[in-house]
Amino acid sequence: MAQTLSGPTGTTSGRKVTGVRVPTLEYPSPNQEDNGRQRCLIVFVPGNPGLIGYYTPFLSTLRELLDEAESRKGSTKSFHLYGQNLLGFCDADHSPPFSSSTPPFTLEDQINHFSARLPELSTLSLASGAAVPFDHILVMGHSVGAYIAVEVFHRHHLLLAQPPSPSTAPSLNLKTGILLFPAISHIARSPNGRILDRLRASPFFNQWAHHIGRALVTPIPRVCLEWICQVVLRQSHHASVATAEFLASRDGIWQALHLGKDEMVSITENRWSEDLWEHRGPREGNEADKFFFYFGTGDRWVDEGSRDEFIAARREASGGGGVKVVMDEGGISHAFCIREYPLFSCKAVGEFG
Known part of the structure; x- marks a missing residue:
């Protein structure tokens, strides 16, 4: 596993982003040099607060399970795991600091960023120095990260529908969305x-919440923040470290509140076309579903009426089409990455096809 700071240089919503440095987690496959295997990239998009550190045990456990799967006789695939922060949750990933003239990143900014990152991540550098493209790309998203993942598929779907031109970038083989x-x-x-x-x-x-939040936590040493998160809030060790990092950052609280408010007005009626959910071209007999949805019961960030309408619509469309929907029956919480990551890693690993 490698933990790095990376990302493209660019501008977002008029904000000057000079040398964006976004925290990432990366878990290469032990079989990545094997040219006889299909190479698959799994990109993980976190929820809000968008710190990839919340998912370290989940992704590392997932890596161990994928290693076991790859070691089985007849295995034909290798999986490369990659995850990164949402923008704005690391003070190093944006400049200047947030202000009224340079506000935090919006949901649209996050979608655009991940859409831009995928082409940059779509090739693997081998030990020989050669760069080979991944055969398949899977995007896994949690909570609002799932919305970002579907939007990435949607925009790629629209791009594929356009007539090819010399300026069109090479197509990504977006294979599966794990939501x-x-x-x-x-x-x-x-x-x-x-x-x-x-x-x-x-x-x-709107005007004062982030200022009040910063004022409350600024006097508290980071080690004390970790203790409060672990003992008082009963978070696991890795989650308390991530939460303390988030609270102690200069702009993290403002980013989380700003993004959360934007989610309220941006994530409304589903506007995606029916053909988004289907595989392009004929489906192979053993081909995995294009989208895998895992819904919780009693999830306080999901409207049950809208969820049930979505599930019914997907089941009515061509008998489910390229979508598989699973309802949790084990009481796993929305914030599974804090405590239930071993069990949930086992559930997720079976959906990679």
Whole structure:
């Protein structure tokens, strides 16, 4: 496993981003040099707060399970795991600091960033120095990260529908979307969403919430923040470290609140076309579903009415088409990455096809 800071240089919503440095986690396959295998890239998109550190045990456990799968006789694939922060949760990934003239990143900014990152991640550098493209790309998203993942597929789908031109970038082989506790429609109608949406409507909250949050945590040493998260909030060690990092950062609280408020107005009615959910071209007999949705029960960030409508629509469309939907029956929480990551890694690994 390698933990690095990486990312493209560019601008987002008029913000000057000079040498974007986004924290990442990367778990290469032990079989990546084997040219007889199909090479698959799994890109993980976190929820909000968008720190990849919350998912370290989940992804490392997933890596161990994938290693076991790759070692079995007859295995024909290798899997490369990659995950990164959402923008704005690391003070090093943006310049200048957030202000009224350079506000935090929006949901659209996050979607654009991941859409731009995928082509950059689509090749693997071998020990020989050769760069080979991944045969398949899978995008896994949690919560709002699931919405970002579907939007990445949607925009790629629209691009493929356009007539080819010399300026068109080479097509990515986006294979599968793995969507965990997905917040993909009417998030403001969910139990927690209704609370945040009411706060969003308050001028005082909009102007002062992030300042108050920073004022409350700034005097507290980071080691004390970790203790509070672990002992008082009963978070696991890795989650308390990630939460303390988030709270102690200069702009993290503002980014989380800003993105959360934007989610309330941006994640509403599903606007994706029916053919997005289907595989392009004929489907092979053993080919995995294009999208795998894992919904929780009692998820306070998901509106159950909108969820049930979505599930019914998918089941009515060609008998389910390229979509598989699973409802959790084991009481795994929306924030599975904090405590239930070993069990959930086992559930997720079977969907990579």
